[in-house]
Amino acid sequence: MSTGKPTLPLVGVRVLDLSYVFAVPYMAGLLSDLGAEVIKIEAPHKLDQTRGRAFGPYLDNDPAQDPWNRSGIFYVVNRGKRSLAMDMSKPEGQDIFKELVRKSDIVLDNYTPRVLRKWGLHYDELKKIKPSLIMLSNTGYGSTGPWSAFPSQGTTLEATMGITYYTGYRGDKPWKVGQSYPDFIACWAGLNGLWAAISHQKKTGEGQWVDVGMYQLGVAMMPEPFIQFQLDGTEPERIGNEHAEHVPSNLYKAKGINQWIALTVETDAQWQTLTAYMQQPTLSTDPNYACVQSRRQYRKRIDETIGAWALQQDARHLTEALQALGIAAGHVCDSRDLLSDPHLIARGFYEKVQHHEPVGERPIIGRPYRLRFRDAKIKKGGPRFGEDNTAILRDIVGMSAEQIQTARANGIISDTPTNPGISGTMNTSMMLDLGTLTSVDKNYKDYFSSNKDST
Numbered sequence: 001m002s003t004g005k006p007t008l009p010l011v012g013v014r015v016l017d018l019s020y021v022f023a024v025p026y027m028a029g030l031l032s033d034l035g036a037e038v039i040k041i042e043a044p045h046k047l048d049q050t051r052g053r054a055f056g057p058y059l060d061n062d063p064a065q066d067p068w069n070r071s072g073i074f075y076v077v078n079r080g081k082r083s084l085a086m087d088m089s090k091p092e093g094q095d096i097f098k099e100l101v102r103k104s105d106i107v108l109d110n111y112t113p114r115v116l117r118k119w120g121l122h123y124d125e126l127k128k129i130k131p132s133l134i135m136l137s138n139t140g141y142g143s144t145g146p147w148s149a150f151p152s153q154g155t156t157l158e159a160t161m162g163i164t165y166y167t168g169y170r171g172d173k174p175w176k177v178g179q180s181y182p183d184f185i186a187c188w189a190g191l192n193g194l195w196a197a198i199s200h201q202k203k204t205g206e207g208q209w210v211d212v213g214m215y216q217l218g219v220a221m222m223p224e225p226f227i228q229f230q231l232d233g234t235e236p237e238r239i240g241n242e243h244a245e246h247v248p249s250n251l252y253k254a255k256g257i258n259q260w261i262a263l264t265v266e267t268d269a270q271w272q273t274l275t276a277y278m279q280q281p282t283l284s285t286d287p288n289y290a291c292v293q294s295r296r297q298y299r300k301r302i303d304e305t306i307g308a309w310a311l312q313q314d315a316r317h318l319t320e321a322l323q324a325l326g327i328a329a330g331h332v333c334d335s336r337d338l339l340s341d342p343h344l345i346a347r348g349f350y351e352k353v354q355h356h357e358p359v360g361e362r363p364i365i366g367r368p369y370r371l372r373f374r375d376a377k378i379k380k381g382g383p384r385f386g387e388d389n390t391a392i393l394r395d396i397v398g399m400s401a402e403q404i405q406t407a408r409a410n411g412i413i414s415d416t417p418t419n420p421g422i423s424g425t426m427n428t429s430m431m432l433d434l435g436t437l438t439s440v441d442k443n444y445k446d447y448f449s450s451n452k453d454s455t
Contacts, residue, residue: 008035008374016041016100017081018088018109020048021055022183023214024138025077027190028108032080033367033376036106039392040081041097042385043088044414047421050074051385057426059359066416067423068385072362075355075382079364084393085386085414092412094119099397101129106194110138112151123209133207134197138186142213152214154180161218166225169240185217247295248274251332252307254315258438260332261315263306263322268292273325278309334438339363339447355381386415 013036017028025040025048032038042048049055051068058070087093098121101107107126109116116122116137123135137143140152158164158181164174190212197208225235236244241262243249249264265271268291275284283305289295295302310318315331322329331337338344347370350363364378393399393407407413431437441447 008376011035013037013106014104015039015106015108016097016104018107018111019138020110021050022077022180023186024108024110024136024190025050026184027136027187027194028081029077029079030187030191030367031106031194033378035376038081039100039104039388040078040083040383041088042083042085044085044386044411044418045087046419047385047417048074048078050077051417052421052423058423059362061425061428063423063425064358066385068417068420069356070359075353075359075362076364078382079353080379081383082388082392083383083386084389085417086389087412087414088119088121090412092407092410094121096393096397096399096407096412097121098126098129100392101126101133103396104130105132105134107133107135108138109135112139113137113143113148127207127209131207132201132205134194134201134210135207136190136194136197136210136212138190138212138214140213141215143211145213147215154182157182157214157218160215161221162225163218163222166222166236166238168238170238170242172238174238182214182218185221186212186214189217242299245292245296247292247299248302248306250303250306252303252310254310254313254318256315258334259315261310261313261318261329262332263327263329265327270327271295274322274327277321277325278306280305280309336439336441336444336447351378353378353381356384385417386413389413389415 010031013031015028015031015036015038017025017038017040019025019028028038028040047068050073051071055071055073057072058064058067059072062070064070086096088097113122123133123137126135127133139148140157141147141150152160155176158176159174161182163177163181166174167177168175190210193210193212197210200206200208229235241249241251243264246264246266251260251262253259254261263274265274271289271292272284275281283289283302287294288298289302319329319331333341339350344350349366351366352361353364354361359381362381364381366378367376370376389408390404393404393413394401399407404413408415411418428437428440432440
């Protein structure tokens, strides 16, 4: 009997996630939020880098006896999943995977194209097993073309995409945008491809292969330089946090340690308002600064004046004051600010998720949207390594207890990593000295343990 309550859109969909690190694992985590059953298939001999120290610290900076189960970043991007630790390079593992494909709807991977071809598990073969199968492959340069075999990572991709040519400061070298920027573009773009494939499959019963080349995503994200070059043969210069037309428009250091404010003046009237608030009448009466065209000529001088003034201001108070005057302004938030941000809390952006002990309850970032009438949410924390081995092989593949034990004895499945690598605590004092960390808050748990509104 129907309760009348709408179900999540992906209830009943099973996803096999063969991916590592950020782009596709996060994609699969978001599919889980929408109701899908997601099985993360991990190699016993090669840990997902987010299970180790490659990206971020262990929870509470404590590796304990099983550090591969204590990565905060792993739990964010792999929330809601089940874990099957299985060696896909062995024929027995490939046979198990084929049986899982037969009983699944979507396969996600981010291997270089040669890997699944070598194993005989590329899309052309898998669709023979399940014609309605949807597969998404996310690679640096796509599965065709002269660069298709190249492995990639965010650092190199930002350069080959062309993004770094336009990001940086006046007169300076190109700069990276940030940590793994292309991965998260790929995540959202890949989801769009999946929605299209799912819609097509529902209408026709046909499967689809979504072949994502991250290299192309960066090009698609910066249309302005292409349009400018086509129009007049010029290219925009690197201008850092400035705006090409509006002056002032920049980031300014405020009072306190590593406190910053962003502000932008778009009109001459706003300029008069800002200078009146600054109580610097010479700025408002100087004819050199009266209109935006002339202010552009004195950009550096104006930035220096506002920068000296902003150093004496509290960033949060100044943000609120300027916003009240109709001037665009924002305090530059760090992770601590975001975790306690009242607007994000009111939106339910952080969800308190119960993880395995001793990790306990932790906040996990949700989704940048809300589904009205549908209870999209994080179903559970990320899985321990291989914690669902037996259940998946028994309940989905249909293997007997003896067959599962044989697979375990032969190294086809493993309940612990066979090559976990070296783990240890971070030297926070050294990292503070180097600037790798800006601060360490020993009371960080207070920011979410006392937040009763975040659900």
